[in-house]
Amino acid sequence: MLDELASLRKVSEFLSYLNDTDLRSLRDELVEVRVDPGETLMAVGEAGDHAYIVLEGRLATLVVREWGEERILEEIGPGDLVGEVELLAGGKRHVQVSALEACRLASLSRDGFVKLFESRPEIWHHLSALAKSRLCRLQLSTQLIRLLGSTGMSDVDPLGALEAEVDWLTFETEILSQLEAQVDWLTLKRGETLFRQGDSADAAYVVVTGRLGVAVESIEQGERLINEISPGEIVGEMALLTDTGRSATVYAVRDTELVRLSRSVFGRIINRYPRSMLAITRSIIDRLRKSSAEVRPASHIACIALMPIEASVPLTEFTRELTTALATQGSVDLLTSDMIDEELGRPGVSQAAENEPANFRLVQWLNEREEAFRHVIYQADQNWSPWTERCARQADQVIFVAEATGESRLRDTEQRIHNLQGNNRQRSSLVLLHEPEVNRPEGTARWLKERKVESVYHVRRGNSRDVSRLARILAGNALGLVLSGGGARGWAHLGVLRALEELGIPVDMIGGTSVGATLAHLPAQGLTAAKALEMIRHGSRRRLLDYTLPVASLMAGRTVTRVIEDYCSSLDIEDLWLPCFCVSTNITS
DSSP states (O other), X not given: OHHHHHHGGGTOXXXXXXXXXXXXXXXXXXXXXXXXXXXXXXXXXXXXOEEEEEEESOEEEEEEOTTSOEXXXXXXXXXXXXXXXXXXXXXXXXXXXXXXXXXXXXXXXXXXXHHHHHHOTHHHHHHHHHHXXXXXXXXXXXXXXXXXXXXXXXXXXXXXXXXXXXXXXXXXXXXXHHHHHHOEEEEEOTTOEEEOXXXXXXXXXXXXXXXXXXXXXXXXXXXXXXXEEOTTOEESHHHHXXXXXXXXXXXXXXXXXXXXXXXXXXXXXXXXXXXXXXXXXXXXXXXXXXXXXXXXXXXXXXXXXXXXXXXXXXXXXXXXXXXXXXXXXXXXXXXXXXXHHHHHTOTTGGGOOTTSHHHHHHHHHHHHHHHHOSEEXXXXXXXXXXXXXXXXXXXXXEEXXXXXXXXXXXXXXXXXXXXXXXXXXXXXXXXXXXXXXXXXXXXXXHHHSSOOOSEEEEEETTOHHHHHHHHHHXXXXXXXXXXXXXXXXXXXXXXXXXXXXXXXXXXXXXXXXXXXHHHHHXXXXXXXXXXXXXXXXXXXXXXXXXXXXXXXXXXXXXXXXHHHHHHHTTOOTTSSSSOXXXXXXXTTO
């Protein structure tokens, strides 16, 4: 077998890296395997504990399209290596490999790989490039099908179906071979800009993993998000087709992998396969329809990163409670560094650096998890690490978790995250953990002094109501209650609050104007309707109606102001259990 492997070095990229000493070191690690025509060597989802070197015959990497058809993605011949991706990056098999003809293979175990790397570390880099190339090919094929596949398969008339199928199969084969040689792979970290409004257009881009934001800028409104681009979608093609400047700024909402199609490559695709314009045109029309709407697109808070501001924060306990509560709002997956290392079967894979093949595999695996679940919670490590940084880059919203009784100064982890956020396009909030017996939060203002966060949430440990409220807010299913003005009629709000309690409808955030603002702070403090009524009755013993000359109002309001000062002067609005706002108007100014 060693003589066969040595003779195949002339045609094998992998074997060309191995010298005679390397081959002899593998003598006891190689086992001959035979596969019959049509037999499956590797199946999707099975454990990947061996790689194979083809001695004789041909194998094929197969992918299954959405319409159920198996397609050959790559043929593997003598001297080629297959199955190395899972040994390098961990995880289960992600493609099917079957025999096109009778094959003889040399099977190499994971232990054999480890020995080889220990003796020749430089081989790691060669195999890393090979593994990433194969993963990129699979991703590119998948996203091309998402972008253009319906053009060739589902939108044809029955009489032209056979011709269209042949055309599509030729298209995929030719385009893949051309793109592999001519396109550039581009990685954007969260917050980085792909191009800016007004820039000249030199390329279009296909999103492979991650997500992009599309924003337009005007003097009147500033920068405004109008759309988001998901995997399988193309962006930048409109400027190429119209030969104009970029109509919007596009940036990475998440860490994103893209394929860059230069003007010349894009033009050749359109000229060679005009029917692909149908799918591209549909994409443009759909994007224009969304951007013409005056309503901002729904915010995707699917991925939530939980960050302890210091190692002493009981993050695991809080994460477990939030995961349980969030599960009532839809499917949820919790990811920690230890869980990922165990799932992918490789210690330390969660901490993979960007230049490792494990990184590309990890990103692919994370995106698969995000597609499978409505929400994904990324629990950061207790101290700063590559996984903690990845959590921030993968997240739609970062939530810093702190103990309310701790020091409020800005910590190293927070500063690092703020540096990553750069342009502040990423949402961030603060959760303050309180002891179960705490009656009312205090001193929240000191936490906000050095921080720029969107919201502050108060959560008592072990309090299911507090955690459930936060889960509904994060899921976009919170119930907000706004109490109106109206003088004496405003007291009727107490009846509304009581009715909501009786119906079991929780209020997650509250606000009000005029007398409504006066009442809103009561449930925001955590008071029930009965307790609020008792407080109002006590305060109403004095005369509330201080009539005045009705130039602007029937009442002067001095007495009501004194009542408000009696009950609210010691309160800061951020020291309330519920997020709360109030509106008042100075009529004279």
